Amino acid sequence: MIGASSLAGRRRRRAxxxxxxxxxxxxxxxxxxxxxxxxxAAALGHLEGAVxxxxxxxxxxxxxxGDVTGALVSATDDLPPHSRLGWxxxxxxxxxxxxxxxxxxxxxxxTAASLRDVAELQRELDAxxxxxxxxxxxxxxxxxxxxxxxxxxxxxxVGVLLGSALGIACAIAGVVLLIVGHAxxxxxxxxxxxxxxxxxxxLDLLAVALTGGASVPRARxxxxxxxxxxxxxxxxxxxxxEVVALSRRAGVPVAELLRAEAHRRRLAARGAGRxxxxxxxxxxxxxxxxxxxxxxxxxxxxxxxxxVVASTVADLA
Numbered sequence: 406m407i408g409a410s411s412l413a414g415r416r417r418r419r420a421x422x423x424x425x426x427x428x429x430x431x432x433x434x435x436x437x438x439x440x441x442x443x444x445x446a447a448a449l450g451h452l453e454g455a456v457x458x459x460x461x462x463x464x465x466x467x468x469x470x471g472d473v474t475g476a477l478v479s480a481t482d483d484l485p486p487h488s489r490l491g492w493x494x495x496x497x498x499x500x501x502x503x504x505x506x507x508x509x510x511x512x513x514x515x516t517a518a519s520l521r522d523v524a525e526l527q528r529e530l531d532a533x534x535x536x537x538x539x540x541x542x543x544x545x546x547x548x549x550x551x552x553x554x555x556x557x558x559x560x561x562x563v564g565v566l567l568g569s570a571l572g573i574a575c576a577i578a579g580v581v582l583l584i585v586g587h588a589x590x591x592x593x594x595x596x597x598x599x600x601x602x603x604x605x606x607x608l609d610l611l612a613v614a615l616t617g618g619a620s621v622p623r624a625r626x627x628x629x630x631x632x633x634x635x636x637x638x639x640x641x642x643x644x645x646x647e648v649v650a651l652s653r654r655a656g657v658p659v660a661e662l663l664r665a666e667a668h669r670r671r672l673a674a675r676g677a678g679r680x681x682x683x684x685x686x687x688x689x690x691x692x693x694x695x696x697x698x699x700x701x702x703x704x705x706x707x708x709x710x711x712x713v714v715a716s717t718v719a720d721l722a
Contacts, residue, residue, distance in 0.1 A: 422524035422531075428491030429520035431455050436513035445473070445509060458484065459492055474500040478635055487527070491520050493635045494603055500631035501610045505624065507617030515664070519609050522671040526604070529675055533682030534598050541590040541689055544697050548583055551705020555712070565708040572708060579703035586696030593688050597681040603639040604674040605667030607632060611645055612663040621649055621659070 431452055438448035449464035459480040466476035477496035481489045495516055502512040555562035566572040607628055614624035625645075632639050648666050652659035 422487075422527040424485055424487035425491045425520050425524040425527065427456075428488060428495065429517040429524065431460075432495050432513045432520065433517040436510045436517065439508075439513065440510040449473075456492075474503070474631070474635065490602055490636070491523075494520060494606055494639075497606070497628075497631040497635035497639075498610060498613060500635065501614050501627050502617065504627040504631070505614040505617030505619040507613045511616065512613045515609055515613060519603075519605060519667065519671070522605075522668065523603060526671060526675045526678060530598060530678040530682065533679050534594065534685065537597070537682065537685040537689055538594055540686065541594060544689075544693050545583070545587055545590070547697060547701045548579060548704040551701050552708070555705060555709040558709075560709045560712040562705070562708040562712060565711045566704070569711075571711065575703040575707055579700040582696045582700035582703070586692045586700065589692040589696065590689055593685060593692070597685040597688075601674050603636060605670040606636070606639045608645055608648070608663045608667035608670070612660040612667070615658075615660045615663070 434452055434455075435448050438451060439445065443451070444467075446464055446467035449460050449467055453460035453464050459477060462476040462480045463473050465471070466473045474496045477492055477499065481492045481496075484492065495513070498512045498516045499509065501507070502509050552562050552566070564572075566576040610628045610631060611624055614627045615621070619627065645663060645666070648662050649659055652662050
């Protein structure tokens with residue numbers, strides 16, 4: 406039973422977007438409890454079984470009047486990357502809400518919504534990369550298939566590769582090219598599958614701070630401090646000057662404009678991910694042409710030709 410449960414857990418973690426979705430679901434339930442008047446420590450305690458590695462520490466910190474943000478951050482060190490990102494986004498939002506006096510329930514609802522967008526981004530990117538990944542794996546099988554095909558046709562390709570100086574040189578060069586091509590392809594796929602960590606999060610947090618009544622400079626300071634301690638890689642997404650200027654010109658509240666801009670940036674990140682995935686199919690042709698196809702010739706075609714020539718010479722003799 407334990408083994409099956411552990412296996413199911415590993416499968417859930419591997420599913421794209423599932424880790425972030427789970428964080429969003431817990432954050433939303435916390436928001437409902439807090440909006441109903443449950444104290445933060447009690448709300449965290451009610452849900453601590455859902456995330457036993459994280460929420461018990463946060464509940465203990467809230468119950469003793471301690472640093473909930475710090476407890477959330479320290480509890481995420483051993484979590485998988487996407488879960489860690491989600492909980493640190495919640496920690497950053499908690500910090501901003503406490504500093505600005507913004508309602509925790511509203512902050513958690515907004516954070517849950519933004520995390521669901523991030524999860525959808527991860528799912529779309531994984532689906533877009535499925536084709537190029539499969540192509541990369543299939544192409545890497547060409548050299549071994551060439552060796553096997555030659556053997557099926559009756560050519561001593563393995564004997565040529567292992568029994569002569571030329572064959573050994575071909576084998577070494579082919580294997581090196583295969584390793585280089587595989588590493589190159591993996592690097593291209595990894596780069597294309599690496600989205601922004603939390604697009605729009607800094608803008609969402611700025612909206613949270615302004616909802617609590619903070620001035621724009623004070624709100625910026627709160628957000629910068631929270632991200633520095635929780636999720637520093639998200640700070641680069643925090644340029645809100647254009648949105649703030651529009652709010653001032655139009656005389657409208659800036660918080661909703663910031664949320665709309667954050668959502669737009671997440672949509673843009675999804676589009677950029679699809680574009681990278683489409684370009685990857687072309688980029689993968691480079692290691693194919695430079696590494697994989699020469700390895701196929703060295704390991705499959707050349708030994709077959711040597712075997713044919715050797716058998717022909719033997720027949721003539």
